[in-house]
Amino acid sequence: MIKFGITGSIASGKTTASRILSKRCGPLFSADKVVKELYQSKKFKILINKKFNLKNNNQLKDSIKKFVIKKKTNLKKIEKIIHPLVRKKMRAFTLKNKNKEMLFYEIPLLIESKLTKLFNVIIFIRSKKQIRIRRFKKKNGNKRLFNFLNNQQMSDKKKIKFCDHVIVNDGNLKFLKKKLLNIIKNYE
DSSP: OEEEEEEESTTSSHHHHHHHHHHHHSOEEEHHHHHHHHHHOHHHHHHHHHHHTOOOGGGHHHHHHHHHHHOHHHHHHHHHHHHHHHHHHHHHHHHHTTTOSEEEEEOTTTTTTTOGGGOSEEEEEEOOHHHHHHHHHHTTOOHHHHHHHHHHSOOHHHHHTTOSEEEEOOSOHHHHHHHHHHHHHTTO
């Protein structure tokens, strides 16, 4: 089994790249998808509201965004709760798919979370900041939140040192797909 870690900075195109690879080559674990599911879980909402005394259970994600932007250290507090839950799901995914030839893991903070040793191959998706801001805004994000989250991440230059492959995702979808599939050919 070959485990591929797919990472990159915020709004670089990790999800698109991951879906392309998974559709053709094997199952996909998405850390973002797991986090999204957590936010919909009643048990998680209760835990977060209790721990951080947040109001408005129906708009928990918005409350957390405000909480995190208000004070830098709040992000680390939230991550201490979320990251172990995501890792638990990741282990279950790996176990469930242990007989597959290739597994794909889309993990935004793969390098920052020191998870590199868990993967055989790490693919870094890179994109210019202006393009990433535009993509983030298209998904109902704002520039202030983008800058805050982007500044919490390690720089692309530092992250690339931990990666086996770097794909620049400033072009079109066809170009991205071609680059990704050329990488995978090396492992088939």
